[in-house]
Amino acid sequence: MFSIATFNVNSVKARLQNVLTWLDAAKPDVVLLQELKCETDAFPRMEFEDKGYNLAIHGQKTYNGVAILSKYPIDDVITRLPGDDADEQARYIEGIISLKGKAVRVASAYVPNGQEVGSDKFAYKLKFYERLRAHWAQTLRHHEIAVLGADFNCAPYAIDVLDHRSQDGMVCYNALEREQLRALMNLGLYDAFRLKHPDVKQFSWWDYRGAGYEKGNGLRIDHVLLSPLAVDRLHDCIIDEEPRKQEKPSDHAPVVVTLNI
DNA sequence: ATGGTTGAACCTCAA
Secondary structure, eight states: OEEEEEEEOSOTTTTHHHHHHHHHHHOOSEEEEEOOOSOGGGSOHHHHHTTTOEEEEEOOSSSOOEEEEESSOEEEEEOOOTTOTTOOOOOEEEEEEEETTEEEEEEEEEOOOOSSTTSHHHHHHHHHHHHHHHHHHHHGGGOOEEEEEEEOSOOOSGGGBSOHHHHTTBTTBOHHHHHHHHHHHTTTOEEHHHHHOTTOOOOSEEOTTTTHHHHTOEEOOEEEEEOHHHHTTEEEEEEOOHHHHSSSOOSBOOEEEEEOO
16 A cells, blocks of 8 residues: 655644654655745755655745655656746646556645735636646646645635535635636546545635634645546545644645555 | 734745
8 A cells, every 4th residue: 555645734844743743643655745935955854854755845935845755766856837937936846756666656736825816826826727737738648647736725616615605706716716626637637535535525724813623614625636547546535634633733634645556 | 804823034925
């Protein structure tokens, strides 16, 4: 069995103990991290290497930042999403994991939040989705076991928000964003959690403001999307709320997929 | 909810 998780940590330095404790408990083979909020050189490498992880890091000062942790070698790393050479934001990293003679393509993405529907940041969010879709349209032609884990900042279905009637139209649950996420999925990328749990209403993010977690008011915006060959091997997908219950948590919970490899 | 919290870095922005 091979396990791969996506986790928006909201600062890897502020979250170090929380994340290390979770790694000891969950023991994932690969972790796709988002929102490092630190430069590549400032990443606390040793703490993760001591637990047996190889690292591929694409950091940035203050904002964004993504990384891949892997118990297996990581090769052919790319850190730019094609389609906008002027984009300096560190929101994408991809590589090839080699295990048991098999190659697994993995990618970690931090889709922009968009802040407010109609804003410049919202336009950047929609553009980012278009770039993600163009890149994965090409990537899927390789017919690999491929896994895209991300903070998509978009709840895809009505069940993925607390009350879809009152919340429809807000940022992260808006027809324009859902259209983009669905178009990405329609390339042939499958939402692992929804495949395994068609009727479960569970969130992956809760706002710090207004005690969102305590009130059960969140969104399912962190997803692990699988290529068809990865779906063939899908064993389970869970949202692990344990780190969200601890002191000084991220506002996100990790999503963990297990594959029969 | 023209509010509420958190993190990084600065005296505010992004989420």
